[in-house]
């Protein structure tokens with residue numbers, strides 16, 4: 472049998488859920504996904520919002536790795552950006568509608584920003600920073616990325632990037 476992730480031949484494979492798709496993979500690759508057979512236990516099902524947050528975090532980590540190979544310092548969207556936006560707006564005495572109008576955006580965008588339901592793209596970040604005269608980006612120290620020595624196989628992250 473051939474592992475659907477690393478493509479190597481194995482005598483037995485495990486069904487795991489990866490990115491919503493069930494793949495038959497080897498033990499080595501299985502730790503990247505959720506074992507399908509282990510499912511069904513109470514508390515093992517993550518809320519959609521939790522999954523979303525995890526995906527966003529992973530996307531951000533991947534993006535960071537692309538730009539800063541080996542880690543060190545990075546400028547990233549502050550974790551508390553929703554609070555920063557809300558507090559800056561309230562300090563100016565603006566309603567969400569007023570901020571939206573000044574930014575030429577829909578109120579729903581402002582609402583999503585301040586509730587943390589949305590990760591703004593670079594253009595929107597700059598627009599918010601300029602309009603409210605605040606900083607949403609901050610320097611973050613990234614730990615050097617560990618790579619298992621001598622292992623040249625595809626990792627799950629390689630897999631996702633190529634998709």
Ligand SMILES: [Zn+2]
Nearest residue numbers: 474477497500
């Ligand atoms: Zn494998």
